[in-house]
Amino acid sequence: MDVLSVVGARPQFVKAAAVSQQLRGEHDERLVHTGQHYDTELSAVFFDELALPEPEFHLGVGSDSHARQTAAMMTELERIIDDESPDVVLVYGDTNSTLAGALVAAKSSPLLAHVEAGLRSHDWSMPEEVNRRLTDHCSDLLFTPGPHAKATLEQEGITDGVFVTGDVMYDTLLQIRDRLHTHGTEESDVPDEYVLATVHRAKNTDNQDRLESIIDAFEHLDTPVVFPAHPRTVAALREYGLWERTAAATHVIEPVNYGRFITLVEGATCVATDSGGVQKEAFYLDTPCVTLRETTEWIETVDAGWNVLVGADTDQIVDAVRAAADPPAKPDLYGSGNAATRIVRHLEQQVES
Ligand code: UD1
Ligand code: UDP
Numbered sequence: 001m002d003v004l005s006v007v008g009a010r011p012q013f014v015k016a017a018a019v020s021q022q023l024r025g026e027h028d029e030r031l032v033h034t035g036q037h038y039d040t041e042l043s044a045v046f047f048d049e050l051a052l053p054e055p056e057f058h059l060g061v062g063s064d065s066h067a068r069q070t071a072a073m074m075t076e077l078e079r080i081i082d083d084e085s086p087d088v089v090l091v092y093g094d095t096n097s098t099l100a101g102a103l104v105a106a107k108s109s110p111l112l113a114h115v116e117a118g119l120r121s122h123d124w125s126m127p128e129e130v131n132r133r134l135t136d137h138c139s140d141l142l143f144t145p146g147p148h149a150k151a152t153l154e155q156e157g158i159t160d161g162v163f164v165t166g167d168v169m170y171d172t173l174l175q176i177r178d179r180l181h182t183h184g185t186e187e188s189d190v191p192d193e194y195v196l197a198t199v200h201r202a203k204n205t206d207n208q209d210r211l212e213s214i215i216d217a218f219e220h221l222d223t224p225v226v227f228p229a230h231p232r233t234v235a236a237l238r239e240y241g242l243w244e245r246t247a248a249a250t251h252v253i254e255p256v257n258y259g260r261f262i263t264l265v266e267g268a269t270c271v272a273t274d275s276g277g278v279q280k281e282a283f284y285l286d287t288p289c290v291t292l293r294e295t296t297e298w299i300e301t302v303d304a305g306w307n308v309l310v311g312a313d314t315d316q317i318v319d320a321v322r323a324a325a326d327p328p329a330k331p332d333l334y335g336s337g338n339a340a341t342r343i344v345r346h347l348e349q350q351v352e353s
Helices: 010-026 044-049 066-084 096-106 127-137 147-155 168-183 208-220 231-239 243-249 258-267 277-284 299-303 314-323 339-352
Strands: 002-007 028-033 088-092 111-115 141-144 162-164 195-198 225-228 251-253 270-273 289-291 307-309
Touching (some): 010 028, 010 044, 010 088, 010 168, 028 066, 044 258, 088 096, 088 339, 096 111, 111 339, 162 339, 168 277, 208 243, 225 258, 270 314, 277 299, 299 307
Parallel strands (some): 088 111, 141 162, 195 225, 195 270
């Protein structure tokens, strides 16, 4: 089987690491890095740490408007898919790199497979919601992290080629956690007790009131906030004149590598985030999560009592962080950490049939 995998942004490196490892043992995989993320700490560190193979194709598109960025990716991807004629094009998640891969593959001959299908925030103002819905609706094979996502696809009329496989991010997390527990973790200069925060969602960074309201909350918390800040957020904080206040109120640091980040999630009393992946990682690592959004595509974590949606309201954030505690039980929501194996088996069956 000949697979062309398309990645480009930080969360996709974490997802692809598990599947790529599984694929390369038994099949031919070529990796395309669109170049959507290019800073060392958002890209290269993940390839090194997660033993992702050097991409066979690097498109180097960089940052741009949504249309220009997606179009640049599509132009290059069309040429590569034509030249390489893979059996399957594999896309991950909900970024512009996902959509570019999906739109090109859907109009060419290979099967299009979407990992992390069926998720919905039901908030069309999020670019990710547009990307994931369009990708699902043109995919041949849809791998969902749980039964809820499969039911969502069914409601939208997508019933063929849908498989519940579990969450590939859980595969990667279990692997790195084993490694960290065996080899020890890096020395860390964080306080003993802390809240771990990440913010990068367009709705929060591109709106000064929302971002300021979140920083106000961090200022009001009794527990110190460790804040690995996305470059987009740093730029917004500087533009709005909030950088000095943020630096005084929090332990703001550069984005950290995956192992360090997982260690920080595990050690935190609470996570405050607008990330998609981090909500799940908090759940896997038994850390309560306060989500700085009004909606989430990982709704099962909210229903299970491990996650609370507070948006960007200062008081709500402060109250939720202060109240955060472990709920009594933790259900299995997104599989058992063998999603990559299951995905590869389904791909084999579909390609051979
Ligand atoms: C993208 C994804 C988002 C995902 C996030 C993961 C889309 C629409 N968004 O958001 O779903 O959650 O990645 O982190 O695909 N920048 C740098 N260095 C980089 C990359 C970006 O400084 O290596 C800055 C640039 O100023 C850029 C801005 O960040 O304009 C936004 O980057 P972009 O990739 O467009 O979106 P993200 O916010 O990273
Ligand atoms: N992450 C990381 N270092 C950081 C922040 C995040 O390694 O400083 C990892 C995190 O563990 C998760 C992934 O990056 O697996 C999530 O990426 P992000 O929050 O940027 O994207 P999203 O999941 O919201 O699409």
